[in-house]
Amino acid sequence: EIFVVDDFRVDIEKHVNRLYEIVKEAYEETKDKISFWDLVFDPRPKIVARTFLYILFLANMGKVEIIQEEPFGEIYILPIEALKGN
């Protein structure tokens, strides 16, 4: 069986880590929770979806906290380290 292995799958860890770095940098800058939209650099739905998925991965890995007040409401991200630090 031949799988078409796209770069997303292969580099998922790399991408997730890079996103984490970005999240951390953003937090270092503002010392505040980060809006999801600030992490979306490309408005194509595919990129939005991908970014959303990486955030979920990070949350699952216990690296970030996702905060949402109401359904479909604003999504904020906080690195767990910052929480621990506080």
Place this chain on the structure above:
Amino acid sequence: MPYIEKLEMKGFKSYGNRKVVIPFSKGFTAIVGANGSGKSNVGDAMLFVLGGLSAKAMRATRISDLIFAGTKKEPPAKYAEVTLYFNNEDRGFPIDEDEVVITRRVYLDGRSIYKLNGKRTSRSDILDLLSAAMISPEGYNLVLQGDITKFIKMSPTERRLIIDEISGIAEYDEKKKRAMEELKQAEENLARVDLLISEVKKQLDKLEKERNDALRYLDLKERLEKAKVTLLVGEIKKLERLINESEKKEAELQSKESEIEKRLSGIAKEIVETEKELQRVEATLESESGEELLELTRKMSEVQSKIEVAKRNIELAKKEIEDSRFRMAKAKDELKKVSEEIERSKGAIERWKKRREKLIAQIQEKEKERNELVVKLGEIDKNFTIAKQEFDKTTDELENLKRQYYQKENDITKFNENIERLQVRISQLKAKKLSLKNKIQELKVKIEEKKEEQSKIENSMQRGESKLRKLEKEIEEKQRELQKITAELESAKKELIKLEARQEAQGSKNRAIEALKRSGIRGIHGALGELIKVVDEKYLTAVDVALGSHFDNLVVEDDKVAEEAIKFLKRNKLGRLTFLPLNKIKPRKAPSVGGGIPAIELVEYNPRYENAVSFALGDTLVVEDMNEARRIGIGKARMVTLGGELLERSGAIVGGHYRPRQRISIGNIEEVRAKVQALETQKESMESILNALKVEHRGLERELFELRVKKSDVSKDLEVLQKDMMRLLGEDKLASEEIEESEKLIEELKKRIKDTKGEMAKLEGRIERLEKKKEKLRKALDNPEARELNQKIREVEHELTKLKEELSKVESKLESLDIRINEELIPRRADLEEEIEGLANKINAFKQSITKNEEDIEVLGKELQKLQEEESKLKEDVKGLRDKREKLKTKLISLREEKDKLREELQKLGIEANTLKIQVAQYNAKLQELNRELKHHDVKLVKEIPLDLEKLRDEIDEMEEEIKRLEPVNMKAIEDYEVVETRYLELKSKREKLEAEKDSIVEFIDEIESQKKSVFMATLNAIAENFSKLFAKLSPGGEAKLKLENEEDPFSGGLEIEAKPAGKEVKRIEAMSGGEKALTALAFVFAIQHYKPAPFYLFDEIDAHLDDANVKRVADLIKEGSQTSQFIVITLRDVMMANADKIIGVSMREGISRVVSLSLEKAMEYIEKARQKNALGL
């Protein structure tokens, strides 16, 4: 259409103790998150609340496993509860509320409770409600993780059931069920009526038979009377007609007889004439074909042999001429040589004579000289003179002897030459003899052969002649035999005709016996009367009377046969018979009184029937008349007179006019018929034997004739050969004689040589002696004084001797030449001349002979031709005569045949006339009887008399039998039948009504079936079309279709999927890759959705095995489908997510799943705004 607005979970699986709300909306919602974060638990929760019973479907061991099990930080839940909020604004659920809320809670003990809009309810109510909105926990719209291939794996029938459900054919099944119940009821009613009908029918059938019998009986009675009268009248008419006809026929027969007799006398005359003619022809044929032809052939062969001899003579003469010519040439040659030699010799003689003259002259001269010298010497010594004289004498003598010696030498040479010549001749002759001997040998062999052939032919002729004589004798014998057989046959035929006529006159036989004989029962021998034969015609009446009724007693093998026969008679109503079983029947004792002849001695029969015959006739005596009976004593024995009076032992006497039944045979007709047949066969075979013999005879005659001709040929050949032989033997003898003569001559010559040689030896001795004497003399002459003279004399004498020697040589030569000429050459020449003349004469003679022979041949040839012509003419004559003979013979045969036929016919006619007379008498008696009987009947009944009275009689018999069979007759049946028939018809019409009812139900069921099928097919066709289109869309270049296993009856089979992904051969669906299977399954799901969309679809990781391009195609389809239905898709693929309207993100923190929701529509709007802001800001 209703759709899910939100899902609430509490204590469900990984979602912890707190209430978690997942918002949904119309359109496409994706649920995403890392593996193990609890994505699929969302699907499980939906299944759970929709009433799913299978824990396994929700990926749990027990249903209670769905309850949150707790973590390190949180305690486990007491129960799990899921609530699903449906939007019901369009009233998809049959409830008058805008929102339908379904809750299910499960406790640790596995107990479930359900609530509908906050009120407790039962699972089945929930399921009913859901199914009204086309939702079910097992529905095809719910595709769980790894479950996408279920559409592939399910059986074709399961797949078809999906289509059944979608097409909504269940209502037809319900209708059908009700109709079937009605049908069953109708069939039961029908069965009840059938039972009644069959009862009544039985009754009716019985009555019908009885009624028919009664009607038939009445009818038969009437018809019988009519038929009987008709028969009587018909028989009377027939008899009258028969009498009339017979009389007419009699007259006809008489005229025919006289006609035939006339014709017969004509034929007899013709036969006599033809035979005379035949004899004449045969005589001519005999003389012509035999002697004349033979004589002719002999002459011809004689002439031919003469010609042969003449030809051979010519040949011989030619050979002789050639031979003579050769010899003449040789003789002429020799003659020429001899003549030349003579000439030459004569020349030589001339020359030698001259030489002699010269020598003589010289000698004379020398003698003179010597004489002078001698004279001188003589003067010296006288003695010397004497000696000298002596010496001279001796010298002369010596010379003479020497000449003689030379002569002899010459002679020997001549003799030897002669011998040689003779020897050559002998060897020539011997060679000739050898060749002659060979020829003679050959000839002898040929002669032997011919002689052998001749003797063989003679032997064959002898054999042929003796065979011919034997054949002639045999033919004569066979002809005598044939005549005998013909005579016998004639008499047998006469007898047969008589017997047949009598049999004819006897009329009908016992019907019962005839029927039994035909029945095929084994062991029936026949009526006693048929089995016996009266020895003499004069006892016929007596035996007939004595037999009485025993005549018809049937003789059978044993009592079992009798029993079987009796059964047969009963069965066929053929009356009664008496049977005489051979194993049981006892003979009667012969009466012990004097006089009369026992009746049993007057009949002939097969000894097997002894007892049966004795039973009938054993106690009866035949007597001359009543007087004789009285003498013996009436009452002492059963007696019958020749006149037919019967005197019973009881003393009863029966008598009066007796018309003999003439049924007993005097001879057995079958025997006579067999005899006639046997004789005919014998006659035929005899005739064919005779024919064969005649053919053989003719063949032998021809063979003999050919042999005679051959014999004369052979003897002619032999004659010629023997003549040749004689000639050759003559030649051989001549050669032998010549050889003998030549050998004698050689002997003689050899003797002469020997004699001559002896004489020569004598001469030599004398010469020697003389030489010595001469030497002595010469010495004596030696005188010193005279020496000189002597020397001279010696010299002279020496010369003289030399000369004289030469002279003597010359003379001898001359003499020999002379002898050669006179004694040899001249006679030889004369011989040769004579021979040549002789040869010339011979040649002439032979030439004449040739001419003569040729003339002879010509004459003979003409003669032969004449003879041949004569022969062919003769042969033609013979052939003509033979043809004529054959024609005459054929004519004779046909005449004789005609004669025989006419005679036979005449005989037959005579018998026929007799028979006719008897018949007419019988007819008249019968006519009177019938007329008497007719008076008892009503003649008016007769309307028409049928032609076939026999048939009428049979009909009467049949009718009587039938009447007997019909009795007793139930006359009341005629009325009873009508009553029962009415009842029967009523029941019948009732049954028809019921039947019509049943038919209409069956028709209704058929209609339902066809409607069901058409609805199903419409659905299936639409879905199948969608499927093919969608598959092509999902797998560009690929092809797929749905196919019924049974096109005729879709419900008896399942639904197959046939798929061919792009660029691949048609694949069995099991052999496809996971991705291909998923695409096929999705095409199927969407095909249904396009036809009849479900309210919502839940897909869990259907895209796991697809590449991005395929995921994109699927996602597009989902997007398109989400216009009509709600789609909830659990996925990990960004391509899929990107197509969603809303994304629910699931993540897990410390064992608890958490939910974040993102509206991509809103996100897009937001991002757009932010970009615009940024752009302005920049």
